[in-house]
Amino acid sequence: MSFAVPSDLEKEIDDRITHYPVSKRSAVLPVLHALQHHFGFIEEDAVEWAAAKLELEPIQVLEVVTFYPGFRQSAPGKCHIRVCRTLSCAMAGSYELMDSICEKAGIDRSGVTHHNPIAVSDDGKFSIEFAECLASCGTGPVCLMGDDFHEAVTDVDGLLSQYK
Amino acid sequence: MSAIQYRPGKEPHAKEHRVVFKNVDRADWDTSLKTYEGEGGYEQLKKALGMEPKAITDEVKAAGLRGRGGAGFPAGMKWSFLPPNNEKPVYLICNADESEPGTFKDRYIIHQDPHQLIEGMAIACFATGAHLAYIYIREEFPEGAEILEKAIAEAHKAGYLGKDIQGSDFDLEIYIHRGAGAYICGEETGLIESLEGKRPYPRIKPPYFPAAMGLYLCPTIVNNVETLCHVKHILEIGSEAWAKTGTPNNTGTRILCVSGDVKKPGYYEVQVGKVTMGELINDMCGGLKEGRELKAVIPGGSSAKVLRADEVFTVGRGDDARELTIWDIPMDFDTLAACGSMAGSGGVIVIDDSRSISWILNNINNFYAHESCGQCTPCREGVLWMKKITDRVVAGKASPTDIDTLEGVAKNIDGRTICAFGEAASWPTESFVEKFRDELVGDTKTELEDDFLNAEALTAAANLR
Numbered sequence: 150m151s152f153a154v155p156s157d158l159e160k161e162i163d164d165r166i167t168h169y170p171v172s173k174r175s176a177v178l179p180v181l182h183a184l185q186h187h188f189g190f191i192e193e194d195a196v197e198w199a200a201a202k203l204e205l206e207p208i209q210v211l212e213v214v215t216f217y218p219g220f221r222q223s224a225p226g227k228c229h230i231r232v233c234r235t236l237s238c239a240m241a242g243s244y245e246l247m248d249s250i251c252e253k254a255g256i257d258r259s260g261v262t263h264h265n266p267i268a269v270s271d272d273g274k275f276s277i278e279f280a281e282c283l284a285s286c287g288t289g290p291v292c293l294m295g296d297d298f299h300e301a302v303t304d305v306d307g308l309l310s311q312y313k
Numbered sequence: 314m315s316a317i318q319y320r321p322g323k324e325p326h327a328k329e330h331r332v333v334f335k336n337v338d339r340a341d342w343d344t345s346l347k348t349y350e351g352e353g354g355y356e357q358l359k360k361a362l363g364m365e366p367k368a369i370t371d372e373v374k375a376a377g378l379r380g381r382g383g384a385g386f387p388a389g390m391k392w393s394f395l396p397p398n399n400e401k402p403v404y405l406i407c408n409a410d411e412s413e414p415g416t417f418k419d420r421y422i423i424h425q426d427p428h429q430l431i432e433g434m435a436i437a438c439f440a441t442g443a444h445l446a447y448i449y450i451r452e453e454f455p456e457g458a459e460i461l462e463k464a465i466a467e468a469h470k471a472g473y474l475g476k477d478i479q480g481s482d483f484d485l486e487i488y489i490h491r492g493a494g495a496y497i498c499g500e501e502t503g504l505i506e507s508l509e510g511k512r513p514y515p516r517i518k519p520p521y522f523p524a525a526m527g528l529y530l531c532p533t534i535v536n537n538v539e540t541l542c543h544v545k546h547i548l549e550i551g552s553e554a555w556a557k558t559g560t561p562n563n564t565g566t567r568i569l570c571v572s573g574d575v576k577k578p579g580y581y582e583v584q585v586g587k588v589t590m591g592e593l594i595n596d597m598c599g600g601l602k603e604g605r606e607l608k609a610v611i612p613g614g615s616s617a618k619v620l621r622a623d624e625v626f627t628v629g630r631g632d633d634a635r636e637l638t639i640w641d642i643p644m645d646f647d648t649l650a651a652c653g654s655m656a657g658s659g660g661v662i663v664i665d666d667s668r669s670i671s672w673i674l675n676n677i678n679n680f681y682a683h684e685s686c687g688q689c690t691p692c693r694e695g696v697l698w699m700k701k702i703t704d705r706v707v708a709g710k711a712s713p714t715d716i717d718t719l720e721g722v723a724k725n726i727d728g729r730t731i732c733a734f735g736e737a738a739s740w741p742t743e744s745f746v747e748k749f750r751d752e753l754v755g756d757t758k759t760e761l762e763d764d765f766l767n768a769e770a771l772t773a774a775a776n777l778r
Binding site: 168169170171172174175176177178179181182203209212213216217218219220231234235236237239240263280281282283284285286287288289293296298 | 402411412413414415416417419420445451452453454455456488490491492493494495496507508509510511512513529570571572573574578579580615660662664668673676677679680683684686
């Protein structure tokens with residue numbers, strides 16, 4: 150299947166690029182965000198496409214993709230979950246939250262490593278990873294369900310049911 | 314002024330002094346321009362546009378506003394580092410990458426009072442001569458980015474941004490730039506590299522300040538969200554009145570974010586230095602949980618050195634020297650520094666006697682091991698080893714000498730890196746080992762079992778994160 154960017158997405162991307170009148174290269178992050186938002190992750194062709202769009206070498210885009218934890222190189226589930234792992238949330242039970250979500254969503258995290266932090270459920274509905282401090286330490290444990298932020302999460306069944 | 318109604322259960326504590334957070338959790342408040350204008354919004358920008366830019370910088374300097382992002386560096390001084398007779402464009406960047414563990418203040422400004430930030434930024438841009446500005450917002454605030462985009466569009470339409478603002482001949486565009494989940498982008502030169510579309514490797518110093526050479530190698534001012542909001546309030550009441558809040562050299566208000574083992578974690582805007590640690594924990598946060606005792610406090614974000622509950626701190630010099638318990642510490646920049654830690658980003662993490670220090674330190678070490686950018690060898694290698702050692706301590710697979718090794722690794726990072734991440738990552742380990750050595754050693758084993766260095770056991774330990 151060939152990689153194709155829909156015209157409305159390309160228009161959105163072209164508009165974003167105008168926010169960087171001094172250097173197109175500055176638009177690498179916003180272009181990648183737009184592509185990831187649409188396609189779910191950044192595949193090799195997306196890197197090539199972004200590089201061509203910004204008149205860069207593909208490696209200049211790829212080095213950005215591989216550095217930032219916010220960019221994924223493999224397909225997530227339909228709803229991608231990020232559970233805050235850092236101290237205040239951990240004190241409030243974020244590891245237990247992670248275990249509970251995995252159990253209820255049918256996600257096996259045993260294959261997770263530093264470079265492959267994401268685990269996907271068998272049915273593809275959910276994927277999950279730990280995120281570092283989501284800056285809501287007073288209301289832990291917190292998580293992001295896609296772009297939706299949830300704090301003081303206790304009812305995991307209720308949380309997951311909103312995204313099934 | 315009629316009393317402000319806050320949402321039930323969200324009323325500020327009596328010891329708070331709300332300035333920047335005045336509109337946070339208000340019952341009758343929303344993020345629209347109309348609401349903001351209804352309470353004098355953008356009036357300070359209009360006033361600023363009629364002033365000499367230098368006079369604004371002088372006001373901010375006279376107020377003694379210290380940066381609220383972590384370093385506490387005087388903001389007005391930072392602005393005055395712009396080179397004289399500069400012919401290059403000047404840029405201003407708002408650092409909204411809020412990612413220091415324990416810190417959650419900018420989140421609420423962005424989500425609930427975006428125009429306050431935009432007005433503060435616009436004033437700062439006029440003062441520094443910047444016509445292009447970016448808000449570098451962490452990617453994990455998707456809703457915040459949308460709210461800011463909408464607020465910028467509204468401000469643009471109303472003539473507070475764009476060309477010839479309010480007929481002043483001053484032009485300014487502000488754009489939102491979203492990060493992608495990397496803590497190092499909070500370091501201002503790393504942030505600039507990221508905004509240039511690169512990996513956020515912090516730049517070699519000197520130059521020490523991006524005001525000399527920043528974005529696109531042009532003079533650049535980078536300020537935290539809360540700092541920029543204060544600029545508006547300094548203009549509103551004047552530097553003299555503003556500096557009357559807080560304490561000398563620690564002027565104004567700041568937002569303290571409390572998390573961990575207290576009954577009421579949350580955000581509290583206080584006059585800097587007018588509230589003690591004891592008042593903060595016991596009065597404002599409702600004290601520790603039932604039956605628990607204080608073990609330690611991390612006072613300024615996870616990078617700040619830990620304070621042990623039973624320490625006695627000597628602050629001041631000569632005749633001014635006095636001893637303080639942890640409860641007596643006034644929450645200001647200078648006293649926390651004198652106590653051997655820092656006020657940092659205002660993130661106060663409270664730890665009670667139910668917690669294992671090994672577990673706490675290991676959680677922190679996991680954070681820094683994940684977030685090191687990898688540019689400097691002592692940091693890239695050291696943070697990983699600190700994590701591996703505390704992984705082992707937590708798993709009961711460490712020997713007592715591992716604690717010495719841990720300390721040695723930390724001390725070999727500190728001071729040997731391009732940016733302050735090296736200190737940020739090593740100070741927790743240095744301070745926890747110094748103050749809780751017995752407990753850490755207590756979690757190790759003198760007689761290691763046969764499975765020590767057993768590959769399976771080590772993998773299990775490494776996968777604890």
